[in-house]
Amino acid sequence: MPFSVKLEKRLEPSQTMAYLVPVASFVLALLFGAVLLALAGANPWHTYRAMLEGAFGTPEQWRAGQFYSLTETLVKATPLILAGLGVSIAFRMLFWNIGAEGQLVMGGFAAGAVALWLPPMLPGWPTWTFLPIMVVAGMMGGAFWGLIPAVLKAYLKVNEIITTLMLNYIAILWVQYLYYGPWKDPQGYGFPGTALFPEYTWLPRISGRLHLGFVFGLIAAALIWLVLDHTRWGYEIRLIGENPRAARYAGVSIARNIVLVTCISGGLAGLAGMADVAGISYRLQQGLAVGYGFTAIIVAWLARLNPWAIILVSILLAALLVGGDQIQIVMGLPASTALVLQGAILFFMLGGNIFTSYRLRLVRSVPSLSTSATGE
Amino acid sequence: MEIALFASILTITVRAGTSLMYATIGEIITERAGILNLGVEGMMIMGAVTAFAAAFHSDSAWLGVATAMVVGGLLALIHAFLTITLRADQTVSGLALTIFGTGLASFLGQRLGPDGMPLVGQVGPRFHKVALPVLAEIPVIGLALFHQDVLVYVMYLLVPLAWYILYKTRPGLHLRAIGESPHTADAMGVNVIGLRYLYTVLGGMLVGLGGAHLSLAYTPGWTENLTSGRGWIAIALVIFATWDPARAVIGALLFGGVNAIQFRLQAAGATIPAAFLNMLPYALTIIVLVIITWWEAFRKRVGAPAALGIPYMREERA
Numbered sequence: 168m169p170f171s172v173k174l175e176k177r178l179e180p181s182q183t184m185a186y187l188v189p190v191a192s193f194v195l196a197l198l199f200g201a202v203l204l205a206l207a208g209a210n211p212w213h214t215y216r217a218m219l220e221g222a223f224g225t226p227e228q229w230r231a232g233q234f235y236s237l238t239e240t241l242v243k244a245t246p247l248i249l250a251g252l253g254v255s256i257a258f259r260m261l262f263w264n265i266g267a268e269g270q271l272v273m274g275g276f277a278a279g280a281v282a283l284w285l286p287p288m289l290p291g292w293p294t295w296t297f298l299p300i301m302v303v304a305g306m307m308g309g310a311f312w313g314l315i316p317a318v319l320k321a322y323l324k325v326n327e328i329i330t331t332l333m334l335n336y337i338a339i340l341w342v343q344y345l346y347y348g349p350w351k352d353p354q355g356y357g358f359p360g361t362a363l364f365p366e367y368t369w370l371p372r373i374s375g376r377l378h379l380g381f382v383f384g385l386i387a388a389a390l391i392w393l394v395l396d397h398t399r400w401g402y403e404i405r406l407i408g409e410n411p412r413a414a415r416y417a418g419v420s421i422a423r424n425i426v427l428v429t430c431i432s433g434g435l436a437g438l439a440g441m442a443d444v445a446g447i448s449y450r451l452q453q454g455l456a457v458g459y460g461f462t463a464i465i466v467a468w469l470a471r472l473n474p475w476a477i478i479l480v481s482i483l484l485a486a487l488l489v490g491g492d493q494i495q496i497v498m499g500l501p502a503s504t505a506l507v508l509q510g511a512i513l514f515f516m517l518g519g520n521i522f523t524s525y526r527l528r529l530v531r532s533v534p535s536l537s538t539s540a541t542g543e
Numbered sequence: 544m545e546i547a548l549f550a551s552i553l554t555i556t557v558r559a560g561t562s563l564m565y566a567t568i569g570e571i572i573t574e575r576a577g578i579l580n581l582g583v584e585g586m587m588i589m590g591a592v593t594a595f596a597a598a599f600h601s602d603s604a605w606l607g608v609a610t611a612m613v614v615g616g617l618l619a620l621i622h623a624f625l626t627i628t629l630r631a632d633q634t635v636s637g638l639a640l641t642i643f644g645t646g647l648a649s650f651l652g653q654r655l656g657p658d659g660m661p662l663v664g665q666v667g668p669r670f671h672k673v674a675l676p677v678l679a680e681i682p683v684i685g686l687a688l689f690h691q692d693v694l695v696y697v698m699y700l701l702v703p704l705a706w707y708i709l710y711k712t713r714p715g716l717h718l719r720a721i722g723e724s725p726h727t728a729d730a731m732g733v734n735v736i737g738l739r740y741l742y743t744v745l746g747g748m749l750v751g752l753g754g755a756h757l758s759l760a761y762t763p764g765w766t767e768n769l770t771s772g773r774g775w776i777a778i779a780l781v782i783f784a785t786w787d788p789a790r791a792v793i794g795a796l797l798f799g800g801v802n803a804i805q806f807r808l809q810a811a812g813a814t815i816p817a818a819f820l821n822m823l824p825y826a827l828t829i830i831v832l833v834i835i836t837w838w839e840a841f842r843k844r845v846g847a848p849a850a851l852g853i854p855y856m857r858e859e860r861a
Contacts, residue, residue, distance in 0.1 A: 518629050
């Protein structure tokens with residue numbers, strides 16, 4: 168062979184590639200999905216169009232002042248933004264928090280506990296105070312669920328991937344137990360779910376079903392951008408991830424930061440759960456754990472842990488989910504198409520990442536050296 | 544009465560533990576080669592759905608097994624290509640594989656039935672229980688261990704085989720070497736990249752086989768979320784077993800046993816809510832993991848593959 172392809176390390180990661188790779192990954196994933204859809208006997212063009220219109224609406228709907236599709240996408244983006252931000256700050260110090268799903272559920276559980284049981288205990292208490300209490304409770308519920316793996320990791324070096332993951336299942340089973348069992352609404356005609364929360368504990372709505380939780384997400388992104396990208400503490404957290412030894416020499420307490428950061432991480436996921444129960448369902452029921460916590464991991468990673476990019480990626484992936492539901496309703500295609508596309512985007516991006524730090528070079532190999540140089 | 548109860552619990556334990564054993568041994572082989580593949584859940588569920596679909600359409604359970612192994616191997620090949628050749632992050636790539644596999648399995652499950660209909664609720668070929676002569680007549684444990692389906696017996700053979708190859712043969716030595724010290728292995732003339740590919744794919748094939756046991760023998764048929772986290776338990780079991788196929792048996796028995804006792808208690812109308820029993824395997828995994836990690840000296844002696852999760856780059860030779 169006169170030519171061979173050689174990987175050459177770039178001196179600096181390519182900025183162009185940092186933007187080009189995610190876009191190209193998205194396009195390639197759509198192409199891959201098109202092949203899959205065509206094989207399944209569906210018209211890819213019509214399917215994607217139905218997904219797009221399902222997620223953002225049609226121009227006719229906009230002209231008529233109907234933004235239902237768009238607000239639905241933002242509704243789904245809300246937990247992704249909050250949980251994605253949560254996951255991202257743990258990832259900054261390479262703490263692999265795979266437990267956002269469980270932390271989200273525990274946040275919803277804590278907020279639900281407040282909404283259901285606190286008002287009867289405090290009669291005559293001003294009703295507007297319960298919503299802020301629920302916000303705090305939701306964050307604490309998620310933070311507590313993050314605290315367990317954080318302490319195990321920080322002080323006993325227990326692998327956090329496994330612990331956070333196992334805690335997901337425990338949290339989901341726990342909340343299921345509650346709304347199927349002791350917390351089940353006696354007036355619910357056997358429907359698994361708690362009683363409706365009192366109306367003053369509902370998050371105010373902005374438009375359609377879009378609620379204040381979306382604003383929480385924007386505020387959280389701004390705070391994280393301010394604190395983690397522009398303070399010494401934010402730098403220390405990144406240092407723990409990149410070079411723990413250097414962090415230790417610099418006098419950074421690794422154990423304390425793991426616990427602190429993971430609690431904030433879990434707290435944000437918990438807030439996502441709180442926003443979901445207090446903004447949408449107004450009760451604990453099936454549908455709280457639908458995989459937002461896992462999608463949040465993709466969000467954080469695709470956004471390269473940048474808080475503003477997390478908002479953008481969340482909306483994009485939420486659009487995929489809403490669009491996926493839409494093609495199930497309209498075209499009878501599996502909603503899991505959205506998951507397949509998400510996985511494919513990740514694969515292409517993972518593969519494409521090599522171009523940011525390496526460049527491909529065609530090398531003309533000298534015949535006499537070609538066999539010995541590769542050594543294979 | 545108590546003996547009968549013990550025997551019936553052991554029967555279910557072995558059945559429930561079989562898919563876990565396949566997946567665990569597969570992941571042990573992959574991790575021994577230095578590659579962490581968190582995509583077990585995705586490969587397993589894809590193995591389960593494709594095994595059932597292939598068996599359903601061909602009316603051959605064995606063809607189902609073969610399909611599951613090919614599919615598991617192909618999915619693992621994606622992981623191998625991304626992490627070995629393109630040097631992508633192993634954690635994220637494995638997670639992507641799980642998300643992708645879970646989504647694709649659900650997609651295929653709704654399309655691969657007769658005439659493009661869903662597979663859910665279809666009845667297809669399965670592996671029936673076969674009693675082994677003589678062995679099945681051993682008192683108490685005979686029926687539990689030797690009146691099982693064929694894939695259980697294959698697993699009985701696989702465990703000692705995997706152990707023997709890993710510890711007593713030259714290829715096994717190379718496998719451990721590329722996960723322990725790839726640079727040394729390379730200097731010895733071992734093809735590190737090639738073998739890492741081989742063992743990642745082989746591991747994926749075994750994980751796929753574990754999925755096939757679920758849909759063709761343990762709970763024949765296809766339902767959404769059939770694996771229900773078993774792939775993740777297998778990853779925990781690898782650590783539990785400290786990367787030793789023989790020790791994995793103890794772990795799989797333990798986890799299979801929890802499943803079996805759960806079955807029993809539910810059948811007996813137990814007063815403990817099912818939710819708490821369902822939590823048990825997950826809580827147990829955490830507890831076991833804590834104990835293993837705590838026992839740092841022990842762990843160092845038995846040794847996790849030192850180069851686990853670290854991409855191998857020849858030019859950056861240490």
